[in-house]
Amino acid sequence: MVRAITGSATGKTYRCPGCDQEIRPGTPHVVTWPAYARDSDLDPWDTDSAADWRRHWHTACWRERVNRR
DSSP: OOOEEGGOOOOOOOOOOTOOOETTTTOOOEEOSSSSSOGGGGTTTTTOOOGOOOOOOOOHHHHHHGGGO
């Protein structure tokens, strides 16, 4: 899943996994997370969830992710 975030909706600094640079508060960007539950999501002892896999990306880095090595 991908969600566009406006700059006014952010108040924290995040690290973009595409370029490893900071996404400063007030910067528009995208947030991504898995669309489907993993098999381990059904395990009551597994404390990970889709929210734990959420990542904040610069919009340009997300768009160009398929071209990276």
